[in-house]
Amino acid sequence: MPPTVRNADVSISVAERLAPGEAPDQAVAREKRRHHRQTALRVLCIVPPIALLGALVVYPLANAVYLSFTKSSFINPDPDWAGLANYQAILTSDTFLTVLKNSLIWTVAVVAAQFVLGLASAILLSQKFKGRLVLRSMVILPWIMPGVIAGVLWKLLYDPYLGPVNAVAGGLGLVDGNPAWLGQASTALAAVIIAAIWKGFPLSTIMYMASYQGVPNELREAARSDGANAWQVFLHVTLPAMAPTIRTTVLLTTVWTFNYFDLVYVMTAGGPGTSTEIFPTYIYREAFQNVRYGVAGAYGVISVVLLSIFTVVYLRQLNKSGGLD
Amino acid sequence: MSATIARRRATRQAGVYVAAAALAVFVLGPIFWLVTTSLKPRSEVFASPPKFLPTELTFANYADVLTPDTLQFFANSVIVCLGTTVMCLAFSLLACFTLTRTGTRGRKPILVGVLVSQLLPQAVLLVPLYRAADTLGLLNSRFGLMVAFMTFTLPVAIWLLRGFLMAIPLELEEAARLDGLSEFGAYWRVIVPLAKPGVAAVGIYVFFMAWQDFMYSLVFLTDASKRTLPLGVLALIGSHTIEWGQLMAVSALLLVPILLVFTFAQRYFIAGLTAGAVKG
Known part of the structure; x- marks a missing residue:
């Protein structure tokens, strides 16, 4: 984006034009008044949206931190001060380790697969073949579908008796009987991860497709005439040119995946046991089923701390590229 | 060879x-x-093993789910999402007047704040928002849900809109100012109309985000009559048998508006999507 300056500079040129019969100092005073009015208007415009964001984001965040130092229960839902008790209990509990481990596996697997699949499909859809325009417009469908639909749909696909997953896998001789992929702790997380990959990868496809087609063909031609093969061209020309898009997309999908609630909640609600419990679903369970706002708050604070690493990286990158000017 | x-x-x-x-x-x-x-x-x-191609097609499932209740849920969803879109556009147009003036002090921290709030886990904000809404009597209210939706739509809308507005050449604003328009007048009568496609893209994207929501509806709406369609979908999952045919029919209904938006405004939609994610 070209640097643009939108500020009071324009009014100076207005001040240079005197009104008929006006002394220069009168004109300067007039301009000063105008300038003050202008500043006041700018402040006036930014206050309502920022106040709203304060009420909707800053206050809840601060309140969640406060709640994390309190205790409440189903019988006594009003929070009482409890100091660090929640954190002490959480950091020594097995459930926390499970939630942390699940969240890491879930995020890394989904993001990695979305990156690979997104890149591969972007390159594929940039080739010439019959029907590519149709496929291009269809590929976005899983991503625009509300998460609750994707959740119930994949629940049906995985249904042991009625779903096509077992029918296909059984037909190919890959499985015996009718395994309940979502019903057993050993496979539930992997099953949910596959659904999340399906739901989310089209965003990466769209991003990478735009970026891939933006790489100048002359660069590739030049590398080819220097004797590079297709793989070398991809690795040393195409990929570096796409690097900024890839960095941003991976960072954002990481944050979104880590925070994603709908799919897991609808498909398994964190179960069986705690085998698919990730931070958002576990926060929901503690807050709205166990009415332990303090524990939910502490889990929330921990997840914000974990996420802040990615947020800082993202902001730094954005600042470097001038996106904040 | x-x-x-x-x-x-x-x-x-x-x-x-x-x-x-x-x-x-x-x-x-x-x-x-x-x-x-x-x-x-x-x-x-309910055939097992499942039939990959149905031997006969019927709209019975749609007829079964098209009850007054479902239509009410559908209407609730449309009202809440449209309301969110309108409020969100109003607030972000206001914010962007100030945030597109590069001379303003304190603009950068605000932009950073807007971005960070977009990346926060919504689940963390959920408990305090729920408790606050409870105190203010905004649970089980469509207006309450619209306000809650602004939590995740407003930061994105401000950010996207600012990008579209900044792309309008500065000379056009200068020309408007020299023609005697005030700073706000130039913004409102010249810059914003020129950025109409961008404003449309933001509006569509906000509607889309609101339509995707499930978590806030789940927490904020417990009264059956106020339910939105995603909750209607969830309600069909009984504890014993799931009527899959009906469930898929409701899901298809929930997909229709998004498909319409996508078909008729694909250009805007993709513009909002790519601008939102990468240009950052």
Whole structure:
């Protein structure tokens, strides 16, 4: 984006034009008044949206931190001060380790697969073949579908008796009987991860497709005439040119995946046991089923701390590229 | 020599078609299942092993789910999402007047704040927002849900809109100012109308985000009459048997508005999407 300056500079040129019969100092005073009015208007415009964001984001965040130092229960839902008790209990509990481990596996697997699949499909859809325009417009469908639909749909696909997953896998001789992929702790997380990959990868496809087609063909031609093969061209020309898009997309999908609630909640609600419990679903369970706002708050604070690493990286990158000017 | 090249090209082309077919099956297979299940008679929905192609098509599932309740849920969803879109656009147009003036002090921290709030886990904000809404009597209210939706739509809308407005050449604003328009007048009468496609893209994207929501509706709406369609979907999952045919029919209904928006405004939609994610 070209640097643009939108500020009071324009009014100076207005001040240079005197009104008929006006002394220069009168004109300067007039301009000063105008300038003050202008500043006041700018402040006036930014206050309502920022106040709203304060009420909707800053206050809840601060309140969640406060709640994390309190205790409440189903019988006594009003929070009482409890100091660090929640954190002490959480950091020594097995459930926390499970939630942390699940969240890491879930995020890394989904993001990695979305990156690979997104890149591969972007390159594929940039080739010439019959029907590519149709496929291009269809590929976005899983991503625009509300998460609750994707959740119930994949629940049906995985249904042991009625779903096509077992029918296909059984037909190919890959499985015996009718395994309940979502019903057993050993496979539930992997099953949910596959659904999340399906739901989310089209965003990466769209991003990478735009970026891939933006790489100048002359660069590739030049590398080819220097004797590079297709793989070398991809690795040393195409990929570096796409690097900024890839960095941003991976960072954002990481944050979104880590925070994603709908799919897991609808498909398994964190179960069986705690085998698919990730931070958002576990926060929901503690807050709205166990009415332990303090524990939910502490889990929330921990997840914000974990996420802040990615947020800082993202902001730094954005600042470097001038996106904040 | 040319025969080898031709053969290599043919192999490559075949590879492209195989990969395209695999991608199509992976992406569209589940959606095919959604649509056909919604059109199967009950006996075939519950056939095991499942039938890949229905032997007869019926709209019975749609007839079953198109109850006054479902229509009410649908109306609730549309009202809440449209309301969110209007409020969100109003607030972000206001904010962007100030945030597009590069001379303003304190602009950068605000922008950072807007971005960070977009990346926060919504689950963390949920408990305090729920408790605050409870105190203010905004639970089970469509207006309350609209306000809650602004939590995740407003930061994105401000950010996107600012990008579209900054792309309008500065000379146009200067020209408007020299013609005697005030700073706000130039913004409102010249810059914003010129950025109309961008404003439309933001509006569509906000509607889309609101339509995607499930978590806030789940927490904020407990009264059956105030339910939105995603909760209607969830309510169909009984504790014993799930009426899959009906469930897929409701899901298809929930997809329709998004597909309409997508079909008729694909250009705006993709613009909002890519601007939102990458240009950052």
